[in-house]
Amino acid sequence: MADIASRVPVTWSARVKRVRTVPGAEFVITLVTEKPLGAIGGFIVLAMVVAAVFANVIAPYPFAETHFSDALSSPGGSYVLGTDNLGRDLLSRIIFGARISIYVALGAVGLGMIYALALGLAAAWFGGFVDTAIATFIDAKLAIPTLLLTLVVAGVLGPGVGNTILVLSLFGINEARVVRGYALSVRQGLFVEAATATGAGSLRIILTHLLPNVFPMMVILASLRFGAVIIAEATLSFLGYGVPPPNPSWGGMLSHEARYYMQEAPWLAIVPGLSLTLAVWGFNTFGDALRDMLDPRMRGSDGMRYK
Numbered sequence: 459m460a461d462i463a464s465r466v467p468v469t470w471s472a473r474v475k476r477v478r479t480v481p482g483a484e485f486v487i488t489l490v491t492e493k494p495l496g497a498i499g500g501f502i503v504l505a506m507v508v509a510a511v512f513a514n515v516i517a518p519y520p521f522a523e524t525h526f527s528d529a530l531s532s533p534g535g536s537y538v539l540g541t542d543n544l545g546r547d548l549l550s551r552i553i554f555g556a557r558i559s560i561y562v563a564l565g566a567v568g569l570g571m572i573y574a575l576a577l578g579l580a581a582a583w584f585g586g587f588v589d590t591a592i593a594t595f596i597d598a599k600l601a602i603p604t605l606l607l608t609l610v611v612a613g614v615l616g617p618g619v620g621n622t623i624l625v626l627s628l629f630g631i632n633e634a635r636v637v638r639g640y641a642l643s644v645r646q647g648l649f650v651e652a653a654t655a656t657g658a659g660s661l662r663i664i665l666t667h668l669l670p671n672v673f674p675m676m677v678i679l680a681s682l683r684f685g686a687v688i689i690a691e692a693t694l695s696f697l698g699y700g701v702p703p704p705n706p707s708w709g710g711m712l713s714h715e716a717r718y719y720m721q722e723a724p725w726l727a728i729v730p731g732l733s734l735t736l737a738v739w740g741f742n743t744f745g746d747a748l749r750d751m752l753d754p755r756m757r758g759s760d761g762m763r764y765k
Contacts, residue, residue, distance in 0.1 A: 485751070488751060489747060489751065492751075493747035493750065493751070495743050495747070496743050496744050496746060496747020496748070496750075497747070498740075498743065499739065499740040499741065499742070499743030499744035499745075499747065500740075500744045500747070501740075502736055502737065502739070502740025502741075502744075503740050503741055503744050506556050506559070506560060506737055506740070507560060509553050509556040509557070510556045510557040510559075510560040510561070511557075513553050513554050513556070513557045516553055517547075517549070517550035517553045517554060518538075518547060518549060518550055519546075519547040519550045520550065521546065521547075521550050521551045521553075521554040521704070521705075521706045522546065522704045523546065523547070523550075524544045524545045524546055525541065525545035525546070525547075526544065526545045527545065528541050528545045529541060529542070529543055529544060529545040530542070530543055530719065530722060530723045531545075532723075532725070533548075533725055537549070539552065539725060539729050540723065540725045540726075540729075542711075542715040542719070542723070542726055543715055543718070543719055543723075548725065548726070548729055550706075551706035551711065552706070552708070552729060552730065552733050554705075554706045555706040555707055555708045555711065555730065555733070556733070556737070558619070558691075558701055558705060558706065558707050558708075559688050559691060559692075559707075559708065559737060561619070562619065562622055562623055562626065562687065562688075562691045562701070563684050563687045563688050563691070565623035565627070566622075566623045566625075566626035566627045566629070566630075566687045566691075567627075567630065567680050567683050567684060567687055568627075568680075569623065569624070569627035569630065570626075570627045570628070570629055570630015570631065570633070570683065571630055571633070571676050571679070571680050572630075573627065573628075573630050573631050573634065574630045574631060574632075574633035574634045574636070574637050574676070574679075575634075575637055575669070575672070575676060577592050577595075577596070577631065577634035577637070577638075578633070578634040578635070578636070578637025578638040578640075578641055578672075579637060579638075579641050579664050579668055579669065579672065580592065581593065581634070581638045582637070582638045582639075582641035582642045582645060582668070583641070583645065583660060583663070583664055583668065584660070589638075592634065592638075593635075596631060596632065596634055596635060599628075599631060599632070600632065604629070605693075607628070608625055608626070608628070608690065608694065609694075609697070609699060611624075611625045611628065612625045612694055612699035612700070613699060617698065617699055617700060617701070617702040618701070618702065619701055619705070622691060622694060622695075622699075622700045622701055625694070626687050626690050626691060626694075629683065629686065629687065629690070630683070633676075633679050633683075636675075636679065637672055637675075637676070640671075640672050640675050641668050641672050644667070644668055644671045644672065645668065647667075647671075649667060650663060650667050650668075653666075653667055674752060677748075677752070678745070678748060678749045678752055681741070681744065681745035681748045681749070682742070682745040682746070682749065683745075684741040684745065685737075685738040685739075685740075685741035685742040685745065688734070688737055688738055688741065689734070689738050691707065691709065692707065692708050692709030692712070692734055693709060694709065695707035695708075695709030695710040695713065696709040696710065696712055696713040697713070698713070708730040708731075708733055708734045709730075709734070711726070711730040712727060712730050712731060712734075716730065716731075
């Protein structure tokens, strides 16, 4: 009897149901079917992460290896995307540049979200003078043009990967206002009142009740922040305040090799510029799709029903 049952063809719907039981499969299926542009963006993000992690294996040459006899070689042959003025393989530098962008974005967004959580949760829970002081600080920061503040801090700290992360993490402070508003709504919940009635301290309530409820929203904000941080890092590197050479930052490549040899070797501008455009577009579209799928307020507006 079991042998006969094994020969019965499995229907397509049954196969889909079986796949949906795999962890994460429901999310992927919903992303592809409901948000195809977001799925494309997610694929770009995944490819960028893989390139960043396995750059030493994927890249055909070390990013700083020079081949002076092949300087400014056009794309094709041994150099798929051509070489720069020092004979360095452009494909290898683009791949390692993805590592720089991911590393800086992860560090800056992570630190920024920590700032936002600390300030927002403190303002929402303690209120009064603490809330006023934090709100005044954030308003003062918002009054200063972002690019000007970034350049001043970067000029004081100097170029470098670590300093670039610290400078760009300041962007995350702006999200403290969003965290505060969301935490205030969570604070009105009965479970918070019950915890207060049982004598739970402020730190315990913040860590066990407010933070777990605010954190999913912070994931959405972080996914939307990646693209802005990547373009900001490229801007700083282009101006000479970001990742210093010979590290292959995409913005630095546009500033040094591309700016001086654009007419003679246009691929030096096209390739890093296109890479930067695709990366930012991928993170933005994937972040938008992630917001629509995870934010309860967005599910009812476009029929999204991911759980």
